[in-house]
Amino acid sequence: MNDGTTSAPDVDVVVVGAGVTGLYAVHRLRGLGLRVRGFERGDDVGGVWFWNRYPGARCDVESVDYSYSFDEELQQEWDWSEKYAAQPEILRYLGHVADRFGLRGAYSFGTSVRSAELDEERLLWTVRTDRGETVTARFCVFALGCLSATHAPAIPGMADFAGTTHHTGAWPHEGVDFTGLRVGVLGTGSSGIQAVPLIAGQAAHLTVFQRSANYSVPAGNRPLDDAERARQKAGYAERRRLSRLSGGGSPHAAHPARTFEVPEEERRAAFEERWRLGGVLYSKTFPDQLTDRAANAAARAFWEEKVRAMVDDPAVADLLVPVDHPIGTKRIVTDSGYYATFNRPDVRLVGLRENPVERIEARGVRLADGTLVELDALVLATGFDAMTGAVDRIEVRGRGGRPLKEAWAAGPRTYLGLGTDGFPNLFHLAGAGSPSVMANVVLCAEQHVDWLAGCLRHLEAHGHRAIEAREEAVDGWVAECRDRAAATLFMEADSWYLGANIPGRPRVFMPFVGGLGVYGEIIAEVAEAGYEGFDLI
Numbered sequence: 001m002n003d004g005t006t007s008a009p010d011v012d013v014v015v016v017g018a019g020v021t022g023l024y025a026v027h028r029l030r031g032l033g034l035r036v037r038g039f040e041r042g043d044d045v046g047g048v049w050f051w052n053r054y055p056g057a058r059c060d061v062e063s064v065d066y067s068y069s070f071d072e073e074l075q076q077e078w079d080w081s082e083k084y085a086a087q088p089e090i091l092r093y094l095g096h097v098a099d100r101f102g103l104r105g106a107y108s109f110g111t112s113v114r115s116a117e118l119d120e121e122r123l124l125w126t127v128r129t130d131r132g133e134t135v136t137a138r139f140c141v142f143a144l145g146c147l148s149a150t151h152a153p154a155i156p157g158m159a160d161f162a163g164t165t166h167h168t169g170a171w172p173h174e175g176v177d178f179t180g181l182r183v184g185v186l187g188t189g190s191s192g193i194q195a196v197p198l199i200a201g202q203a204a205h206l207t208v209f210q211r212s213a214n215y216s217v218p219a220g221n222r223p224l225d226d227a228e229r230a231r232q233k234a235g236y237a238e239r240r241r242l243s244r245l246s247g248g249g250s251p252h253a254a255h256p257a258r259t260f261e262v263p264e265e266e267r268r269a270a271f272e273e274r275w276r277l278g279g280v281l282y283s284k285t286f287p288d289q290l291t292d293r294a295a296n297a298a299a300r301a302f303w304e305e306k307v308r309a310m311v312d313d314p315a316v317a318d319l320l321v322p323v324d325h326p327i328g329t330k331r332i333v334t335d336s337g338y339y340a341t342f343n344r345p346d347v348r349l350v351g352l353r354e355n356p357v358e359r360i361e362a363r364g365v366r367l368a369d370g371t372l373v374e375l376d377a378l379v380l381a382t383g384f385d386a387m388t389g390a391v392d393r394i395e396v397r398g399r400g401g402r403p404l405k406e407a408w409a410a411g412p413r414t415y416l417g418l419g420t421d422g423f424p425n426l427f428h429l430a431g432a433g434s435p436s437v438m439a440n441v442v443l444c445a446e447q448h449v450d451w452l453a454g455c456l457r458h459l460e461a462h463g464h465r466a467i468e469a470r471e472e473a474v475d476g477w478v479a480e481c482r483d484r485a486a487a488t489l490f491m492e493a494d495s496w497y498l499g500a501n502i503p504g505r506p507r508v509f510m511p512f513v514g515g516l517g518v519y520g521e522i523i524a525e526v527a528e529a530g531y532e533g534f535d536l537i
């Protein structure tokens with residue numbers, strides 16, 4: 001690359017993170033002939049799939065779609081065993097990718113990046129790790145994952161608990177044996193809802209502590225046989241083409257008509273078909289489901305009918321039906337046997353809205369009505385400081401020594417999700433301001449990394465040392481993300497998309513809600529227009 005300085009940096013690029021996005025970034029950027037150095041907090045590759053080893057952890061995007069598309073041989077050689085792959089299989093897949101492309105050698109594992117500081121004169125980043133290593137690089141690439149900083153609520157007495165406590169997002173590698181134990185699960189998001197049926201099957205007794213009920217749709221998971229795998233692989237090209245054009249990064253298109261443009265019979269058949277497809281896909285049966293209140297209510301009513309039919313005790317069913325947010329405005333959970341679990345005599349659901357947790361004591365959870373739920377083990381399925389939590393753990397300083405935390409104090413500020421003014425050559429991949437968590441993250445990662453590769457090639461070809469988002473472009477993108485979200489029902493849920501689950505976070509809708517296909521067009525146009533909105537230095 002064009003250096004333009006007297007002393008060369010140690011490497012061209014530092015990539016932070018060895019999850020789905022970081023791994024592909026290392027592969028692609030090395031392919032450009034760049035010297036790339038990676039750092040990863042975990043002891044191996046995998047990112048979210050390295051940490052989230054709780055029982056029942058499974059992807060909510062079909063395995064055929066939740067896999068890289070950049071290499072046809074890789075795509076053809078890997079055999080997924082189930083429609084929705086479980087965590088161990090996805091981790092094996094990412095390990096296979098790392099081996100196949102020799103990616104592990106680029107990384108220092110078990111190493112957290114502590115700080116990244118811009119040398120404004122030389123336009124270089126100095127990256128420091130918790131192991132005392134210092135590396136200088138021209139480009140700094142954050143592939144930190146949106147759901148990698150776990151969140152454990154500050155409940156009084158937590159440290160007094162005499163049993164074991166585990167967070168789903170930092171599960172012990174050796175697993176946890178709940179046999180014969182009285183277990184409590186706190187939290188009913190995707191992690192809790194996936195873990196509950198398996199823990200119930202092992203524990204002597206399970207208590208599920210639910211603050212907000214959530215919408216979940218059965219995955220309809222099943223093994224894949226050779227014939228289906230062969231069909232999928234033969235159809236990959238078209239499947240990927242449709243996925244890249246879609247909102248969610250999978251080939252499933254919403255019904256062509258709006259909810260109330262079709263007769264009731266057809267509407268029910270459409271909901272039934274989506275229900276059968278399973279899981280999170282239910283949020284997009286009709287194109288207006290997340291923008292029109294009445295359309296949303298119709299989808300919700302169908303969902304409620306299905307769920308009530310699965311739960312024996314109507315009082316328990318009452319608790320399991322959300323009343324505080326429209327369906328799909330928090331990610332719909334993709335479960336296997338969740339609702340039927342509450343028909344077991346050894347499982348109890350506690351509604352914390354009616355009876356909040358007072359404190360944790362040595363023997364268990366004390367509720368507001370004075371009762372003590374005695375427990376031997378507590379599972380915190382309490383989620384993540386999403387999207388910005390992992391960025392916050394790194395002390396990032398840009399022009400004038402300005403901390404990124406300060407620049408983002410009122411919410412993440414990016415242009416296209418990729419860069420921030422004052423932080424030249426620092427790229428955020430598949431994070432805030434991009435479709436990331438609202439679409440199949442594997443295709444989001446490929447989209448971002450491919451754009452980045454094109455950008456770095458452009459800088460090289462035109463003799464630029466750096467690229468930096470302009471302030472007005474950042475302002476414009478922040479407004480665009482906000483306005484697009486405001487035109488939907490998403491603002492009505494206290495979701496982690498809005499940082500609403502973390503005390504003190506500003507209430508800002510962080511992802512780009514317009515979908516993968518639309519976003520892909522926008523970033524491609526920006527590149528074609530000579531990186532409009534960026535300064536090329």
Ligand code: N01
Nearest residue numbers: 058059060153187188189190191192211212331381382383
């Ligand atoms: O976290 P969450 P998650 N007292 O934030 C409760 C992805 N994912 O780990 O809603 C009591 O959704 C909280 O209650 P409330 C997926 O994108 C995917 O489950 O704030 N309860 C909520 O019930 C998902 O959306 C898969 O009232 C407290 C729960 O904890 C995202 O990760 C699997 C509490 C947290 O739910 C996050 O999911 C797993 C308190 N003080 C995760 N604090 C797949 O399927 C929090 N809660 C691929």
